[in-house]
Amino acid sequence: MDSSSRPTVYIETYGCQMNVSDSELMLGKLAASGYDAVDRPDGADVILVNTCAIRDHAEQRVIGRLGELRRFMGPHTVVGVTGCMAQRLGPQLLDKAKHVSLVIGPDGYRALPTLVEGARRGERAIATTFDLEEHYEDFAPRRFDRVKAWIPVQRGCDYKCTYCIVPTTRGPERSRRLAEVVREAHEVVADGMSEIVLLGQTVNSYDDGTHDFADLLRAVGAVPGVRRVRFTSPHPNDFSDRVVAAMAEVPSVCEHVHLPMQSGSTRILKRMLRRYTREGYFDCVARLRAAIPGLALTTDVIVGFPGETDEDFEETLSAVRELAFEDAFTFKFSPRDGTPATRMPASETVADEVASERLARLIDTVRTASRARNLRLLGSRHEVLVEKVARRGQELLQTRTRDFKTVLVPGDESMLGRYLTVELTGTTGSTFTGAVVRERQPLPMAG
C-alpha cells in the first residue's frame, strides 16, 4: 500500500504524564493498525483528544477545544475523546458534543482500532469499563520524547483523597510485572534513550505480587545504558526503608523527588484523607534527605480546601518555608462531582477571593525562597542532559541537572540526548543559564 493512502490520526494530550504515556500507547496501537500519526488536526482522518478531569478548569479547556476542532473536520473525520474526562462523563459527552463519535476511558484503548473503524462507518461508541488486567503490554508506544522515556509501572489509585477524581477516572491500583518494566527499559535504551521516568499515581506503592518499588528501582537501575532514573508521583506513606535505601544505593536514581504535600495543616490533611500528618510529612522529608545528600524536593499544594482557615493556611506557608522546596505546583481547590469533599457543609466553602489571595501568597513564598537559593548556586558545576531545543532558531538548548533544575545552554539540535558539564552563569529565579565546560563521554550503549 502506498503510504500516502494510509489514514491519518492526530492526538492532543491534556493532563499528567500518565496521559502522555497513554497517548504514546494509543498512537503505537493505531500505527500498528495502519494509521500514520500527524502533528496537525487539519485534514486528519481521526482526531483524538486525550483528556484530564482533575480540575474544572482542565475540563473547560477541553470543552472549548472540542468546539474549535470542529473547523478542522471534513465530512468523514472521526473525533474521539479519550482519558479521564471520557471515563467521568461517558454518555454525556456523546449527548452534548454531536461531532464526537467515540468516548474511550483509560482502560479501553485495546479496542481503539476496532472502535475507530466503526466510527469511520458512522457508528458512535462508548468504552468505559475498567479492566484490572490491562497494562497494554503488547502495544509498542510511539514516543513523543527522544531523550527520556516515560514508563508506566502502575495504573489506577487505591487512595481516596477526598478532593480527587482520579480513583473514579482510572479505577483501582494495579502494577505491571517487574519483568515487563525491565523489558521496556531495555527497549528504550536500544532506541538511544538513557533517562527513564517510572509513572504511577502513587508510584512507590508499586507491588506486582512479588516485587516492591525498591526491587523495581534496583532492576531498572541495573539495565545497562540507563543513566538516569526518575519516578512520579510518590506518596509520602509509601517510602518504606527499603525504597529509601534503594534510592540511595542505585547510582542512576536522581537526587530529586516530587513529593505532593497538599497542605501543611494536620487538620486539613485529615479532612483530605491524605493519611499523614504535618509531622509525618516532615519526617518523610527528613528520612529522604538523610539518605540522599543534595536531594531536591518539589511538591503540589492545594489552597482553599473546604474548612481551611487562615491558621491552616499559615501552617502551609510555614511548611513551604521550612522544607525549602525547589518548586511547587499550586492549585486552588476545585470541587469534583461525586468526591467526598463536595459533601462537606456549604458553610465550610472557602470564598474564591480568599483562595485566590492565598494562592498568590503561596506562589510568592515559593518563588522568593527558590530565587534566593538559586542565586547562591551561580558558579557551581553540574552534569546536565540535553532534553530539547529551547526556542527554535535561537541555538539554545534546554538541559536538566540530576536534581531537576532547568539550565539553558548554547547549542544545536545535534546535541539532543548528550550529557554535558555546565557552569551556572545566570538565573531568572526559576531557571538557569549555563556555559558548557565540557562534553561528557557518552557511555557505550547496551545490546
Ligand code: SAH
Ligand atoms: N497521584 C498524585 C497526584 C495526582 S493529581 C498524588 O497523589 O500525589 C496532581 C495534583 O493535582 C495533586 O497532587 C493535587 O495537588 C492536585 N489536585 C487533585 N485534585 C484536585 C482538586 N480537586 N482541586 C485542586 N487540585 C487538585
Ligand code: SF4
Ligand atoms: Fe488522587 Fe490521592 Fe490517588 Fe493522588 S493519591 S491520585 S491525589 S486519590
Ligand code: F3S
Ligand atoms: Fe488528569 Fe487523569 Fe492525570 S484526571 S491528572 S489525566 S490521571
